[in-house]
Amino acid sequence: MRAPVLDSPAEGLDDEQLAAVTAPRGPVCVLAGAGTGKTRTITRRIGHLVRSGHVAPGQVLAVTFTARAAGEMRTRLRTLGVAGVQARTFHAAALRQLRYFWPRVVGGDQWQLLDGKLKVVGQAAARLKAGTDAASLRDFAGEIEWAKASLVTPEQYPATVAKLRRDIPGPAEQVAAVYAGYEALKNRAEMLDFDDLLLHTAGALEENTVVAEEFHERYRCFVVDEYQDVTPLQQRVLDAWVGERDDLTVVGDANQTIYTFAGASPRYLLEFPRRFPEAVVVRLQRDYRSTPQVVAAANTLIGSARGRVAGSRLQLIGQLPPGPDPDFTEHDDEPAEAAAVATRIKRLVADGTPASEIAVLFRINAQSEVYEQALTEVGVPYQVRGGERFFARPEVRRAMSVLRMAGNPSAPLVEAVRAAxxxxxxxxxxxxxxxxxxxxxxxxxxxxxxEELLAVEPEADMVRFAAELETRADAAHPPTVQGVTLASLHAAKGLEWDVVFLVGLVDGTLPIQHAEGDDEAIEEERRLLYVGITRARRQVMLSWALSRQPGGARRRRRSRFLYGLIPEHHSASRVASGSGGRGGSKPRCRVCGSPLIGIDAMKFRRCADCPADVDVELLDRLKEWRSSEAREQQVPAFVVFTDTTLVAIAEQRPSDRASLVAIPGIGARKLDRYGHAVLALVADGDLLDS
Structure with a gap:
C-alpha cells in the first residue's frame, strides 16, 4: 500500500519550521532542540526545494549517522512524493562514490573492504609484543578509529594525545606503533577500512579535477543531519563534496554533543554562521515530544552549562499538556534503589503503561546487573539495548569460571574474590x-x-558466592520479549519513551570519575544527563544511592548536576547535601552563608566572590607530593588530583577522612589510596602553625 502524499511540504509546520523549510536556496543552519521535529523539517525542506524547481531529486545528497536515520529520511521523502534523493550515511555515500570513481582515480582491481579491523590490529600488536587480548585489541582499534576520524597520523599521535590529555589504552608511542603497523599491513593486503572510504573519497575529489567536476555536476544540494556529531574527517569529505558552492543545509543541537571521545566536534555547527555570514539561521525550540515539566527540568540542567557549547543553548518550549513533575529519590544503597525502581515499574505496568514505553538509563553498562535482577524478581520483562546482559558478557563468564575453580581460600570473601x-x-x-x-x-x-552477599550472609564463602552468581545468571535470562529497556545514556540517543528512570546519579558515576579535572569532559557528562532527560515524553524519575551495598558507608554524594534541579520544597532537597551525603540543609557558603551555586562553589564550599583563604605553604607541599606520586605512577599529575582539588584541600584543611571525602573530586578510591598522605600533609602544616 502506497503512503499518502502530502499536498504541500509546508503543511502542518510551525512558524520556525516553516522558516527553515522555505529559506532561500543557499546556506541554512537549523539549530534544532530535542523533540522539535528536526527530521520533519529537513525532509520538508528537501521536498520544498524539489517541488519549487530549485533542484532535481537526484541532485540532492542527504547524509546522517545511522542507517536507521537514513531509512527514516527516505521513508518521509517518499511520503512527500520526492523519489530519487540520495539519503545515506557518510560511509555508505563514500563507498558508493569510491566504487564509481576507482578506475579513474586508482586503477586496477578495487581494494576489498575489511569486515573488521581486529584481526589486522592483532597482527600489528603481536609484532610489537603489545597486548593482544580481546579488550586490548578493541581499545587499540578504537584509538585508530579516533585518530583517523580526527585526521591524526601515527607520527602525530603521541603529541596530539598529550596535548588533549586524552585517556588512552597504553603508552602513546606503543599505540602509535600499533596504528602504523596496522596501516602498513592493511595497505600491503590492498584492503580498506571504513575510515579509508572517507579519506580516499576526499582525496579523489581534492586531487582529481575531472572527478570533482563530474561529482559537482551530479550533486547540487547537500543536507547534513546531526551536524554536531561530525568529525574532522567527515567535515573534510563534506568540504570536498560542496566545493566552492554554498547550497548546504545543516541541522544539529550542540547541547546533544556526547561523542567527542570518538572524534565528534560541535565546532563546525557553532562556526557555521561565521563560515557563511549570509546563512539563514533558524532556531527550533518548540518541543513536541515532552511535557512542560520534563522540558523545564532539561532547560534548568542545561542552563547551568559552561564553555563554548553553552553559548548556543536552546531554551525548549514545551507544547504538550502538563504532566507529572520529575521525581527525585534518594536511597541507602544500590540494591534498594534498584528494588524501588522495579517496584515502581511494576505498578506503572499494572496501571496501563506498556513495559516497552519504559526505560531505565544509566551511565555505565556495569550498572545494568542490579536492575536486571530487580526486574526479574518482580516479574517484569526487560531487554538490554546496546550491550549484552550482565551475565552474558565474556569477562563476566570468564570471572565466574575463575571463581568456581578457586575453591575456598582462607582469606575473607571479598579479599579472596579480588585476588581471584x-x-x-x-x-x-x-x-x-x-x-x-x-x-x-x-x-x-x-x-x-x-560485598552485598556478605551483608546478608556474614558467613558466606567462595563456594557459596559462586553458587549465588550461578543462581543470578540463571534467573536473569528471561525469554526475549518486548519489555522495559535497560540502556546506557549513550545507547539511548535518538530514542524516546513515555517514562524514563535515570538511575545511579552520584558524583563519580555521573559525572564519571575520570572526567574530573577536565572542564570540557564534565560538561559532556552534563549533556549526557540532558540527553537522558529529553528521552522522556511524559515523566522522568531521577534517583541515587548513598552506598553501593547494604550496610555500606553512606559516603556518596548525589550528582552535582542535580543541584538547582530539585525544587526547594522537595524532600530530596534536604538530604545528601552535607558532608558525606548525610542530612542537612542545602549547602551554604562557609564565608557568607549564602546557598552555593555551581561546581566550583561546591568544591571550595564558598561563593566565587567570597575571599579565598588558601594555605599557600600547604598548597606547595601538596603539589610537590602530587608530582612525586605522578612520577612514581608514570601518569600525568592531574590523574592524581587536579589543581582545583588541591586548592580546595589547601583552603579547607580537612582534619579527618570524612571532611576530606566531602571535597568533590575525592571519591572512595582516591580516599583509600591518598587519604593518609594528604591528611598527614595537612597535619604537618597545622603543627608548624601552632
Whole structure:
C-alpha cells in the first residue's frame, strides 16, 4: 500500500519550521532542540526545494549517522512524493562514490573492504609484543578509529594525545606503533577500512579535477543531519563534496554533543554562521515530544552549562499538556534503589503503561546487573539495548569460571574474590581505554555483589558466592520479549519513551570519575544527563544511592548536576547535601552563608566572590607530593588530583577522612589510596602553625 502524499511540504509546520523549510536556496543552519521535529523539517525542506524547481531529486545528497536515520529520511521523502534523493550515511555515500570513481582515480582491481579491523590490529600488536587480548585489541582499534576520524597520523599521535590529555589504552608511542603497523599491513593486503572510504573519497575529489567536476555536476544540494556529531574527517569529505558552492543545509543541537571521545566536534555547527555570514539561521525550540515539566527540568540542567557549547543553548518550549513533575529519590544503597525502581515499574505496568514505553538509563553498562535482577524478581520483562546482559558478557563468564575453580581460600570473601579476579583484569585502579575500563567495571561489580552477599550472609564463602552468581545468571535470562529497556545514556540517543528512570546519579558515576579535572569532559557528562532527560515524553524519575551495598558507608554524594534541579520544597532537597551525603540543609557558603551555586562553589564550599583563604605553604607541599606520586605512577599529575582539588584541600584543611571525602573530586578510591598522605600533609602544616 502506497503512503499518502502530502499536498504541500509546508503543511502542518510551525512558524520556525516553516522558516527553515522555505529559506532561500543557499546556506541554512537549523539549530534544532530535542523533540522539535528536526527530521520533519529537513525532509520538508528537501521536498520544498524539489517541488519549487530549485533542484532535481537526484541532485540532492542527504547524509546522517545511522542507517536507521537514513531509512527514516527516505521513508518521509517518499511520503512527500520526492523519489530519487540520495539519503545515506557518510560511509555508505563514500563507498558508493569510491566504487564509481576507482578506475579513474586508482586503477586496477578495487581494494576489498575489511569486515573488521581486529584481526589486522592483532597482527600489528603481536609484532610489537603489545597486548593482544580481546579488550586490548578493541581499545587499540578504537584509538585508530579516533585518530583517523580526527585526521591524526601515527607520527602525530603521541603529541596530539598529550596535548588533549586524552585517556588512552597504553603508552602513546606503543599505540602509535600499533596504528602504523596496522596501516602498513592493511595497505600491503590492498584492503580498506571504513575510515579509508572517507579519506580516499576526499582525496579523489581534492586531487582529481575531472572527478570533482563530474561529482559537482551530479550533486547540487547537500543536507547534513546531526551536524554536531561530525568529525574532522567527515567535515573534510563534506568540504570536498560542496566545493566552492554554498547550497548546504545543516541541522544539529550542540547541547546533544556526547561523542567527542570518538572524534565528534560541535565546532563546525557553532562556526557555521561565521563560515557563511549570509546563512539563514533558524532556531527550533518548540518541543513536541515532552511535557512542560520534563522540558523545564532539561532547560534548568542545561542552563547551568559552561564553555563554548553553552553559548548556543536552546531554551525548549514545551507544547504538550502538563504532566507529572520529575521525581527525585534518594536511597541507602544500590540494591534498594534498584528494588524501588522495579517496584515502581511494576505498578506503572499494572496501571496501563506498556513495559516497552519504559526505560531505565544509566551511565555505565556495569550498572545494568542490579536492575536486571530487580526486574526479574518482580516479574517484569526487560531487554538490554546496546550491550549484552550482565551475565552474558565474556569477562563476566570468564570471572565466574575463575571463581568456581578457586575453591575456598582462607582469606575473607571479598579479599579472596579480588585476588581471584586480579589475573583476569581487576586492577586496583581503572585502566585506560574504554573497552578495558568497561570490562574492569564489570569485574568490580562482581566484587560488589560479594560485598552485598556478605551483608546478608556474614558467613558466606567462595563456594557459596559462586553458587549465588550461578543462581543470578540463571534467573536473569528471561525469554526475549518486548519489555522495559535497560540502556546506557549513550545507547539511548535518538530514542524516546513515555517514562524514563535515570538511575545511579552520584558524583563519580555521573559525572564519571575520570572526567574530573577536565572542564570540557564534565560538561559532556552534563549533556549526557540532558540527553537522558529529553528521552522522556511524559515523566522522568531521577534517583541515587548513598552506598553501593547494604550496610555500606553512606559516603556518596548525589550528582552535582542535580543541584538547582530539585525544587526547594522537595524532600530530596534536604538530604545528601552535607558532608558525606548525610542530612542537612542545602549547602551554604562557609564565608557568607549564602546557598552555593555551581561546581566550583561546591568544591571550595564558598561563593566565587567570597575571599579565598588558601594555605599557600600547604598548597606547595601538596603539589610537590602530587608530582612525586605522578612520577612514581608514570601518569600525568592531574590523574592524581587536579589543581582545583588541591586548592580546595589547601583552603579547607580537612582534619579527618570524612571532611576530606566531602571535597568533590575525592571519591572512595582516591580516599583509600591518598587519604593518609594528604591528611598527614595537612597535619604537618597545622603543627608548624601552632
Amino acid at each position: 579476579l586480579a589475573p583476569v583484569g581487576l586492577t586496583p585502579d581503572p585502566p585506560g581505554g574504554a573497552v578495558q575500563r568497561a570490562q574492569w567495571e564489570s569485574l568490580l561489580a562482581i566484587v560488589e555483589l560479594a
